[in-house]
Amino acid sequence: MKKAFVLLLVLLLVILAAAAQAGELRVDFYDMGKADAMLITTPDGVRILIDCGTNKGGKALAERFRKEGIDEIDTLIITHYDKDHVGGADKVLESVAVRQVIMPVYDKESKQHTQFLEALEAIPEITRHPMEIQSDMVMQSDDGVKLSITAAHRDSYGADEENDFSLALRLTYGETKFLFAGDAEAPRQLEMMEEGDIACDVLKVPYHGRLVSTSERFLTQACPKIAYITDSEEEPASETLIEILKSLGSQVYTSREDGSVSVISDGKTVSVLE
Numbered sequence: 438m439k440k441a442f443v444l445l446l447v448l449l450l451v452i453l454a455a456a457a458q459a460g461e462l463r464v465d466f467y468d469m470g471k472a473d474a475m476l477i478t479t480p481d482g483v484r485i486l487i488d489c490g491t492n493k494g495g496k497a498l499a500e501r502f503r504k505e506g507i508d509e510i511d512t513l514i515i516t517h518y519d520k521d522h523v524g525g526a527d528k529v530l531e532s533v534a535v536r537q538v539i540m541p542v543y544d545k546e547s548k549q550h551t552q553f554l555e556a557l558e559a560i561p562e563i564t565r566h567p568m569e570i571q572s573d574m575v576m577q578s579d580d581g582v583k584l585s586i587t588a589a590h591r592d593s594y595g596a597d598e599e600n601d602f603s604l605a606l607r608l609t610y611g612e613t614k615f616l617f618a619g620d621a622e623a624p625r626q627l628e629m630m631e632e633g634d635i636a637c638d639v640l641k642v643p644y645h646g647r648l649v650s651t652s653e654r655f656l657t658q659a660c661p662k663i664a665y666i667t668d669s670e671e672e673p674a675s676e677t678l679i680e681i682l683k684s685l686g687s688q689v690y691t692s693r694e695d696g697s698v699s700v701i702s703d704g705k706t707v708s709v710l711e
């Protein structure tokens with residue numbers, strides 16, 4: 438009887454250990470060239486898509502989702518309305534079921550932005566969360582994943598500085614942290630540092646790896662173990678910026694050289710899926 442009880446206890450512990458191991462968070466950084474699209478999949482299978490690449494990228498993304506049997510996205514987040522982030526959003530909205538969309542609020546006139554709004558208009562059941570200037574929100578799921586989103590602080594950054602309207606996304610799972618910094622240039626990078634600690638294990642490097650006046654400070658504070666840069670042959674990331682990251686001990690991946698990269702977190706450590 439006693440033996441049976443011990444055996445049962447051991448069995449229970451094995452099951453519990455296996456369950457804990459199964460709790461992995463995955464982030465797929467898709468190779469879209471100099472354009473962003475990243476899919477977060479939480480341990481419970483909640484899917485959060487950040488940006489949709491260009492118009493062409495959106496088609497590739499829809500095709501990839503079809504092949505992988507992904508027909509539902511819980512949350513689509515558009516960091517800002519430049520064509521290399523929102524360009525493929527209409528295609529994604531048309532090809533998979535999206536439950537809610539989170540997007541910044543600022544004036545933008547472009548074909549890609551209009552196409553996104555029209556595609557969104559056509560699906561009234563989607564919940565919309567427009568993020569006004571200076572607003573923030575936190576999403577938390579039962580599996581222990583927390584995503585906090587902050588909007589830009591100012592309503593103007595001058596001409597051609599729409600990158601600074603990028604939403605900042607901080608993802609936490611267990612002890613691991615991810616930061617998705619959109620295309621933040623110096624003013625918005627400063628804001629992100631003011632918003633709180635930007636230290637992270639994984640960083641989606643802001644602004645396609647271009648060097649701006651705040652880059653060194655921003656990267657040093659972030660000090661990621663893994664950094665992913667979305668660049669291209671025509672517009673490669675700054676060598677100086679890559680050197681700064683390497684000097685901090687970061688493993689640096691670029692879409693130009695490494696293509697798509699998937700990162701796994703077990704809540705304690707992060708690793709690149711080989």
Ligand SMILES: [Zn+2]
Nearest residue numbers: 519521522620
């Ligand atoms: Zn961009």
